[in-house]
Amino acid sequence: MINEKSEQIYKEAVEYIPGGVNSPVRAFKSVGLSPIFVDHAHGSKIYDVDGNEYIDYICSWGPLMLGHSPKELSEGIEEVIKKGTSYGVPTQIEVDMAKIIVEAYPAIDQVRMVNSGTEATMSALRVARGYTGRNKILKFEGCYHGHSDSLLVQSGSGTITYGVPTSPGVPDDVVKHTLVCKYNDLDAVREIFKEEGNEIAAVIVETISGNMGLVKGKQEFIELLREVCTEYGAVLIFDEVITGFRLSYNSSPAYFGVNPDMVCFGKIIGAGLPVGAYGGKKEIMSVVSPIGPVYQAGTLSGNPLAMYMGKKNLEILRDNPQIYTELERKAKKLEDGINTNLEKLDLDYTVTRAGSLVCLFFAKGPIENYDDAKKCDIEKFNKYFAQLLKRGILIGPSQYEAMFLSNAHTDEDIEKTIAANYEALKVAHNL
Incomplete structure (x- = not known):
């Protein structure tokens, strides 16, 4: 994955914008990386200035229920x-x-x-x-x-x-x-x-x-x-x-x-x-x-x-109430797929889900409050994030963010994500 143009823009950005970003989480600082800069997006995908394609689970932190730039x-x-x-x-x-x-x-x-x-x-x-x-x-x-x-x-x-x-x-x-x-x-x-x-x-x-x-x-x-x-x-x-x-x-x-x-x-x-x-x-x-x-x-x-x-x-x-039915189905499919991967890799981590919101905690559950969430292995998450990004999956660059699904996400997107999740977990834990 090439990120030369993103790196160039970021070097310029830090000269004129605090931290190079207009909202802190965009800096990718918490995961030890430089941010990607987006060129355009459509449906379930984001494309950065270097031409890399990502299945997007940020969805502008939630509002894009119908995906990026829907015609309707x-x-x-x-x-x-x-x-x-x-x-x-x-x-x-x-x-x-x-x-x-x-x-x-x-x-x-x-x-x-x-x-x-x-x-x-x-x-x-x-x-x-x-x-x-x-x-x-x-x-x-x-x-x-x-x-x-x-x-x-x-x-x-x-x-x-x-x-x-x-x-x-x-x-x-x-x-x-x-x-x-x-x-x-x-x-x-x-x-x-x-x-x-x-x-x-x-x-x-x-x-x-x-x-x-x-x-x-x-x-x-x-x-x-x-x-x-x-x-x-x-x-x-x-x-x-x-x-x-x-x-x-x-x-x-x-x-x-x-x-x-x-x-x-x-x-x-x-x-x-x-x-x-x-x-x-x-x-x-x-x-x-x-x-x-x-x-x-x-x-x-x-x-x-x-x-x-x-x-x-x-x-x-x-x-169109079926949108919510489909989002629930796809999110459940993603949740189940990640849980299956955790079982295969013998990782005692926790997946939480509410409707079309999903989160993988790098910690043993239950996760019921901030003290529980703080037990997560952040170092392992950061390695996992980088591995997902290499495989074309974009999630929030922080353990403390949720994944957002949209109506534009397809079953193929979910299956690719589950496969990438398995490989990313495997590499992050040297398995």
Whole structure:
């Protein structure tokens, strides 16, 4: 595999962009490699500037449910561009988009469009604080909710603790109201609500975490969050930036049978264009400006290009439920194939899956929280990643990322991936 052009671009990039990339994981730093630079993509494949072809399981970190540049989405976008790319005043398609989201997510009554998942979570927490008149929020270790100050937090030495910043530039005073618990720890949740419940404005959680690998929330954990939030008057926020419309068309409420008070979206509702949204019950959303006192605004929110792509994407997913059936089948085939390879190679590793999300942990299971995920053999994973890349398989360049399948992935793609997985594992472990 030749990567000369990628290397040349990367050398230039580091002169003008911090680390040569506009989002840290793209640097491939965690796997000890230089990044590939993409030339184009189609269907399930990405092609880099050196002409190498890869079966892509990043899928722009989730939104490309239909694969790269699907004809059914791209048709008509030129007409939208000709009309105008941004207005700063309302359009009909924003209303249409909001209606589709609310109809697909019956737990909420209204939705406000923003420009990213980070903006969605940040805004939702501000609204929850404004609605409840409280300051404290509860998050869970290993869940990532964007890079706003109050959410760049990890727990300290105890199971339940006030958070400490995980990044320079985040003042202690900003995160002093952020509480952190271990994911899937029911006793910790009960204890912290017993101690702090009357001061907690909101609980924000990834029902299925996609940022410490793929770790599924236990059914009883998600149900307990609903129970304690109702009891103490806190706002339960589901961060569905990754899972929204990917787990199923009706997202986490359909998967778990539990409704939140608010929800945050991203990725899929823009079909790959920059977008985010937060929504909630009408009484909560009524505190949002211009009808309420909680201020939030955005010049590009509801951008007509993003709304056009997102609306078509959701309509296709809504009207073709077989897409989810096929994604489930293919993901199960990939999961089973990897498990068979692990058995053949006598490797005691763990595969997790939720719908079309799959993850191979280089550690013995079960993997239920961030502490479990941290037990992975990162050195072996890095060797495995490099071997997959050589064989034309692109996964997230980190042990702590999930694989995303799209409707464009074929059975042949899955079979090639399973074969490459076997060889990559074999080489990485000198078997």
